[in-house]
Structure formats: C-alpha cells, structure tokens
Amino acid sequence: MSSENPTVSRRTFLTGSTAAAVAATAGCLGSSNQLAKASSATNREVVHGNCWICRAECGQEITVEDGRAINLTGVDGHPKASAGQDRDGTLCSKGMAQLEKTYNPNRITRPHVRKDGELTAVSWDEAVEYAAEKLAAFHREHGPERLLRYQGYPIAKHPWHNLLFKNLYGAPLKVGRKTTCHGPFSTSWEWMSGYGREWPDWQNSEYMIAWGRNVMECFRGQYEPKAILDATENNDATLVCIDPRYTKTAQKADKWIPIKPRTDGALALSMGNVIIEEDLYDEEFVENHTHGFEAYREAVEDKTPEWAAAITGVDADNIREIARGFADAAPSSVVLPWTGLTFQQNGFKNCQNVHALNGLVGNIDREGGTRQWQSASLADPHEKYDLDVPSNHKDNPNPAEYDDYPFQKHGIRNVSHNLVPRAVRDGHIKGMVSNWSSPPKSGNTQEWLEAIEEMELVIIVDAFWDSDSKRADVVFPGASQLEQPFLKAGGDSSYSTKTWVTGSKAAIDPIGGCKPDYQIYKLLAETLAEKMDTDWEKYFRWESGEAYWDDQLDAIDMSFDELDTQSFAIVSDLEYEQWKSDDGESDFDTVNGKFNFDLDVVEKYAELAEEMGASTAPEWHPPDDEHYGETTDDDYPLLYNDVFVEQINRGHDQAIGRSVKAYQARYDMEDQGYGGNLLHINPEDAAKRGIQSGDMVRIESIDDEIELMAHVYEGIRPGRVASLSGFGETSSHPDGAGANTMILNRERHVEPVTGMTVRNHPVEVEKTGGEN
Numbered sequence: 001m002s003s004e005n006p007t008v009s010r011r012t013f014l015t016g017s018t019a020a021a022v023a024a025t026a027g028c029l030g031s032s033n034q035l036a037k038a039s040s041a042t043n044r045e046v047v048h049g050n051c052w053i054c055r056a057e058c059g060q061e062i063t064v065e066d067g068r069a070i071n072l073t074g075v076d077g078h079p080k081a082s083a084g085q086d087r088d089g090t091l092c093s094k095g096m097a098q099l100e101k102t103y104n105p106n107r108i109t110r111p112h113v114r115k116d117g118e119l120t121a122v123s124w125d126e127a128v129e130y131a132a133e134k135l136a137a138f139h140r141e142h143g144p145e146r147l148l149r150y151q152g153y154p155i156a157k158h159p160w161h162n163l164l165f166k167n168l169y170g171a172p173l174k175v176g177r178k179t180t181c182h183g184p185f186s187t188s189w190e191w192m193s194g195y196g197r198e199w200p201d202w203q204n205s206e207y208m209i210a211w212g213r214n215v216m217e218c219f220r221g222q223y224e225p226k227a228i229l230d231a232t233e234n235n236d237a238t239l240v241c242i243d244p245r246y247t248k249t250a251q252k253a254d255k256w257i258p259i260k261p262r263t264d265g266a267l268a269l270s271m272g273n274v275i276i277e278e279d280l281y282d283e284e285f286v287e288n289h290t291h292g293f294e295a296y297r298e299a300v301e302d303k304t305p306e307w308a309a310a311i312t313g314v315d316a317d318n319i320r321e322i323a324r325g326f327a328d329a330a331p332s333s334v335v336l337p338w339t340g341l342t343f344q345q346n347g348f349k350n351c352q353n354v355h356a357l358n359g360l361v362g363n364i365d366r367e368g369g370t371r372q373w374q375s376a377s378l379a380d381p382h383e384k385y386d387l388d389v390p391s392n393h394k395d396n397p398n399p400a401e402y403d404d405y406p407f408q409k410h411g412i413r414n415v416s417h418n419l420v421p422r423a424v425r426d427g428h429i430k431g432m433v434s435n436w437s438s439p440p441k442s443g444n445t446q447e448w449l450e451a452i453e454e455m456e457l458v459i460i461v462d463a464f465w466d467s468d469s470k471r472a473d474v475v476f477p478g479a480s481q482l483e484q485p486f487l488k489a490g491g492d493s494s495y496s497t498k499t500w501v502t503g504s505k506a507a508i509d510p511i512g513g514c515k516p517d518y519q520i521y522k523l524l525a526e527t528l529a530e531k532m533d534t535d536w537e538k539y540f541r542w543e544s545g546e547a548y549w550d551d552q553l554d555a556i557d558m559s560f561d562e563l564d565t566q567s568f569a570i571v572s573d574l575e576y577e578q579w580k581s582d583d584g585e586s587d588f589d590t591v592n593g594k595f596n597f598d599l600d601v602v603e604k605y606a607e608l609a610e611e612m613g614a615s616t617a618p619e620w621h622p623p624d625d626e627h628y629g630e631t632t633d634d635d636y637p638l639l640y641n642d643v644f645v646e647q648i649n650r651g652h653d654q655a656i657g658r659s660v661k662a663y664q665a666r667y668d669m670e671d672q673g674y675g676g677n678l679l680h681i682n683p684e685d686a687a688k689r690g691i692q693s694g695d696m697v698r699i700e701s702i703d704d705e706i707e708l709m710a711h712v713y714e715g716i717r718p719g720r721v722a723s724l725s726g727f728g729e730t731s732s733h734p735d736g737a738g739a740n741t742m743i744l745n746r747e748r749h750v751e752p753v754t755g756m757t758v759r760n761h762p763v764e765v766e767k768t769g770g771e772n
C-alpha cells in the first residue's frame with residue numbers, strides 16, 4: 001500500500017519582498033518575515049499550510065525539499081497558532097504529526113472497490129463509475145433518506161460533501177460531532193444564549209474556570225493555552241481547574257478541584273446559591289436581559305455549599321471562595337464546561353447549571369467573559385454564477401417510524417451516533433457516505449461494526465485502513481493535510497475583536513493516487529449527474545478548491561494566491577455585546593430574544609422534560625436517577641471514564657505513533673515496549689488489587705472487557721480510572737496497540753436529551769498476568 005515517491009512541488013520560492021508587498025496590500029499582520037527565512041537552496045522552499053487535524057486551522061510553515069515536506073513550524077502572529085500580533089506561532093504534537101501521517105506506509109494511496117467480496121485497488125475512473133452507479137441505484141431503490149452522511153474530522157467543514165450528498169442527492173440524515181463530542185454543552189448553550197458555544201475571551205479574562213476540560217492540552221488552536229498563560233501573567237488572572245484528574249491544566253491552575261465524578265451540576269448550583277445569596281450577581285443584566293431567573297433562584301435556594309460539599313467532595317469554603325472570585329471579577333470572568341461534563345448521562349443538566357453561572361454574572365459577550373465570536377463574511381461562489389443550489393433534503397427527516405427511538409421524536413437531533421446500528425437493523429438506514437471519520441471508535445463499537453457489514457452501500461473518503469474503511473464498498477484515498485488546499489474564515493482566536501481568514505495551497509503534490517476532497521466530490525458529482533440524468537455537475541463548475549475559494553474571497557477583495565502568500569489576514573473589527581440591539585434592548589438569537597435560565601420557552605425541550613419528569617430550569621440530577629445512568633456497586637466498584645479530547649487522540653484518521661511516544665514518556669512508561677493507551681489508576685485502588693505500573697490489567701464492565709497496561713499515579717481520584725480513546729484494533733494505528741475503549745459502550749449509553757455518547761462505566765479492574 002505504500003508510496004513514498006512525492007513528485008517535485010509545483011510551487012516556487014516566494015521571496016520575502018514579494019510576500020511583504022502582498023501583505024501590505026491585504027492587511028496581513030505577520031508572516032512575511034517567516035517566508036524570508038526560506039533557505040536559498042534551489043530545491044528547498046518554505047510555504048504555508050493550515051493544520052486542520054482538530055479543525056482549529058493553526059497556520060503552518062512547511063519546509064519542502066525536493067518536493068518532500070521535511071519540517072513544520074507555526075506561523076508568527078497567526079490567530080490560531082500564536083497568542084496574537086508579533087507573537088511566536090507553534091503547532092501541537094497532532095499538528096506536528098502531519099509529516100508522519102503524510103508519509104506513513106499504512107496510508108491508502110489508491111481507490112478501492114469491493115469485487116467478489118474483496119476490496120480491490122482500481123483506477124480512479126473505475127472507482128468513481130462504480131460509486132456513482134451504486135449511488136444512483138440506491139437512490140432509485142431506497143430514496144436518499146436511507147443514506148446516512150457521517151462527518152468527522154478534519155475537513156468536514158468544507159462544503160462539498162454536504163453540497164453533493166445533502167443539497168443535491170438529498171440525504172437528510174447526518175451524524176456530526178454533536179452526538180459524539182459536545183451536544184449537551186452546545187445545545188444547552190444555544191438554547192440559553194442563542195450562540196453555538198461559549199468560547200471564552202481568555203486573553204482578557206481575570207478569572208477563568210476550566211470545568212471538565214484539560215484546556216492546556218485540548219485546545220482549538222495553540223492560542224488557547226498561550227492566552228490563558230498570558231492572562232495569568234498580564235491580568236494577574238486566576239485559573240481554576242475542576243476535574244477529577246490532575247491534568248496539565250490542573251498543574252497550571254491556582255486551584256485544582258478534584259470533584260467527585262458526575263456531581264458537577266450540584267457544585268454549579270451551589271455556586272449560584274452563593275452568588276445570589278450574597279447579592280454578587282449582575283442585577284441589571286438579569287433584570288433586563290434574561291428569562292427564568294425566578295425559577296433559577298428557586299432551584300438554588302437550598303443548594304448551599306454545605307449541601308454540595310456532601311455530594312461533590314469539594315470543601316464548602318472552597319466553593320464559596322470560587323463563587324466569590326468568579327462573581328467579583330465579572331464580567332471579565334468565565335466558566336467553560338466541556339467534554340468532562342458532556343460525556344455524563346446527566347450531562348445536559350450539568351451543562352445548563354454551569355452555563356447559568358455565566359448568565360448570572362452577566363459576562364455574556366463582554367471583555368474577558370464569554371464571547372460571541374464571528375467569522376468574516378465570505379462570498380457565496382454559487383451566487384456569483386447565478387447558481388441557485390437546491391435543497392433536495394428534507395430539513396428534519398424525523399419520520400414517524402423514528403418515534404419510538406429515544407430522543408428522536410422531539411427533533412432535538414435527527415439521529416444519534418449510538419442509535420445508527422439500530423436504525424440499520426430496522427431498515428431505516430441502508431447506506432453511508434463517510435467523510436474523514438471512524439464511527440466504530442466513537443461509540444457502540446460492536447454494533448457499529450455489524451451495521452457497517454450490513455449496510456448495502458458504504459463509501460468512504462479517508463487516509464488509513466481501519467475498521468470502517470476495511471469494510472467499505474468504495475474507498476477513496478483522501479489527500480493529507482499537507483496535500484490539500486484550505487480556507488477558513490474566523491471564529492475564536494487570539495484576536496478577540498477582529499475577524500480574520502486563513503488559507504493555503506497544498507504544500508506538496510498528493511502521493512500515489514490520493515486526491516484533494518474537492519476533486520473527489522467534483523468527479524463523483526459529474527459522474528452521478530450522468531447516471532441520474534441531472535445537472536449537478538454545474539454546482540462543481542470550478543477546476544479546483546483553490547478556484548472555488550478564490551471566488552469566496554471576492555467579498556474581502558483578496559485572491560487565494562494572496563492569502564496563501566501571507567497565511568492569514570485580519571478582515572474587520574468585532575464589537576462586544578452583540579446581543580444588544582442599537583437601542584440597548586436584549587436581542588439574543590433565542591426564541592424570546594433573552595438569555596434563558598429556564599428553557600420552558602424551548603418547546604421541543606419542554607416536551608421532553610415533561611416526559612422525563614425533569615424541570616426546564618437548572619436542576620440537580622444525581623447520577624443514579626432513573627434516567628441518568630449506571631453507578632458503581634460491589635461487583636463494579638470503579639468508575640471508568642474515557643478521555644477523548646487530548647493532544648494525543650481525537651485523530652480519527654491520523655498516524656499516532658509520534659504522539660504515543662510523547663504520551664508514554666510523560667508518564668515514564670516509554671521503556672515498557674508498549675504502544676497503546678494506558679489505564680490510569682490511583683495507588684489506593686491499585687494496591688487493593690496488587691497492581692503496579694506496567695502490569696497488564698483487564699477492565700471489565702457489565703457488558704464487555706478490554707485489556708490495557710496500568711499506570712499507577714496520584715493524579716486521579718480513588719474510585720476513578722481513566723484511559724485515552726482512539727487506540728486498538730479498530731484504529732488506524734498500524735499494529736493496533738492498546739484498546740478501543742468504546743468496546744465497553746452500548747446503544748443505551750447516551751445522554752437522554754441530546755443522544756450524546758456517554759463515556760462513563762462502572763467497572764472492575766484486575767491484573768491479567770498477560771504479556772504486553
């Protein structure tokens with residue numbers, strides 16, 4: 001499968017002066033100096049790229065020699081890769097691993113189709129013809145609503161997968177990241193504030209609470225940890241880390257709160273109690289711009305720090321101190337919940353309770369608080385050519401037959417990741433087009449593997465052979481990050497009050513037969529148009545992704561060439577308090593224009609809450625509540641948690657060897673000759689079981705078991721064990737080392753409001769005596 005014959009790059013060396021001139025015309029804040037660093041060697045050049053492995057799009061400088069990428073660094077001043085103007089840019093270990101990924105011998109470098117039951121390498125023409133024929137037949141026989149769109153990282157934000165399969169082909173069903181990563185957090189925030197996610201204005205903050213998020217490692221760009229460290233230094237800001245594990249963030253924090261797992265909602269309510277009881281909240285904001293404060297006040301009335309201390313294991317004085325510190329610094333204070341909360345079965349309520357604290361102190365879209373980040377507006381390339389893109393999908397499929405599926409009937413999500421296998425068994429889903437993802441690593445593994453086998457058509461764009469690409473009918477070899485062009489506008493960054501764009505051409509030519517995403521979807525659209533007698537090819541009228549983006553950049557009077565030359569450009573100013581109308585009234589993008597403590601105004605949630613006997617206001621749901629999950633007992637006395645978003649993992653389709661080495665080294669385990677994920681266990685729990693670091697151990701739940709190497713350390717609470725996801729035989733890791741932790745996960749392990757995969761399981765751990 002391997003191909004390591006990169007051809008000579010098409011690019012020519014850009015001189016520093018050329019880059020500087022272009023930068024001056026387009027308002028670039030930095031990077032021409034970087035290009036000037038390029039070697040004078042004729043066969044060596046330094047070009048720009050954008051890492052999209054976690055979708056943060058950090059700007060890269062890529063040294064290319066004889067057509068081969070040999071080194072990567074960050075771009076100084078880049079909104080995602082640096083702490084801002086004139087600051088150094090860097091890349092994280094996942095970003096650095098792009099070299100390893102590109103030249104990995106396990107890459108898929110030719111298209112494959114299934115012939116006589118075997119995946120067989122074929123030409124592009126044959127693969128596209130085969131896929132289009134199958135897709136046309138599928139549409140005739142089953143209709144597009146039986147075809148699932150599965151979107152993973154990294155390039156899912158690019159429009160072409162959606163354009164072809166949603167707008168044109170008409171497939172309405174999608175699994176995105178909301179049911180595998182952040183649904184409870186983002187859905188609750190959206191209903192409360194009208195904005196997708198409450199990314200902090202870190203660099204201007206004075207009091208930062210990272211709650212269930214290892215923000216020094218799980219970042220959306222290098223700017224996040226840098227901004228936090230800047231805030232602690234420049235603003236004398238306080239950093240509080242609430243997490244059962246002693247993470248990198250805990251190490252850097254002023255205060256580490258090793259909360260008892262799954263009790264976060266109780267802690268948040270008690271902080272609300274202190275802030276209201278002591279009149280520390282923002283009365284003007286609460287009175288004029290919010291809905292449901294009385295219901296919230298009632299919910300926290302008896303939730304004193306003493307009450308919460310008994311539940312959470314956090315000292316009552318500590319709770320008071322954090323609540324006061326957070327409220328005193330407001331509005332330049334922020335609390336951010338993340339996957340540590342969303343992966344819990346009571347995750348939605350826990351997130352709602354935490355979000356309410358931000359509303360209470362009025363830090364919404366204010367300097368140093370939460371931020372309603374906006375992107376620079378780009379042009380719609382289709383409009384330029386009077387192309388009215390159809391919407392052949394139904395907006396909300398939610399067919400009546402889905403009514404007996406949990407969550408679906410209220411239309412909160414149209415399909416949950418863990419429920420896909422059931423929908424396949426029931427005949428509601430019969431095929432899948434998957435873009436850069438690996439579903440069996442995201443939940444309900446065993447059933448997902450069976451479901452993929454059972455589907456009539458599986459088409460995959462990816463870079464590695466793993467459990468789903470090996471079972472597909474068609475596999476298209478996607479170009480790696482270094483081999484693809486990229487464009488992205490805006491979002492959270494080190495420029496709190498600016499919008500920006502970042503973009504770059506491919507740094508090297510794709511190896512073997514790999515193609516950039518645009519070329520793959522263009523080829524498919526053209527052939528599918530012939531088969532289905534449509535005019536869909538006209539919606540892919542551009543020769544390349546670069547040409548499409550060139551038209552998008554018309555809106556800011558910039559060409560894609562110019563953007564590539566300078567890596568990024570600052571576009572416009574971004575005000576705070578965007579939720580305020582010109583006359584000072586609240587104009588949140590919510591159903592009632594207010595910030596909502598109480599979600600009784602959200603009809604679909606109110607119906608579901610009534611069925612569950614839950615309140616629409618903030619509320620404490622213990623983890624052993626009938627709707628909220630499984631708890632430890634004598635047979636399974638330890639609570640296992642799967643850690644998802646850290647530097648080492650989350651790369652569904654990337655080579656991870658380099659990151660694994662760093663991971664093992666961090667815990668002094670690099671001499672064990674073991675390349676998998678580790679089970680982190682407290683010495684107290686390990687001693688009871690005769691376990692030492694380096695022992696192989698079995699982790700058994702009521703459903704299944706996995707085997708991992710133990711790492712014994714104090715950095716995790718007694719009673720809690722944890723490991724990283726993304727390993728094992730269903731991963732792209734060449735030797736499949738470690739375990740796919742989602743083997744312990746089943747259909748029922750979902751958060752009941754948003755259908756999000758839950759990653760907590762009661763387990764027992766024992767030494768196996770096995771060799772690693």
Ligand code: SF4
Binds near residue numbers: 052053057091096
């Ligand atoms: S944070 Fe790391 S993985 Fe994410 S885009 Fe930046 S360099 Fe890549």
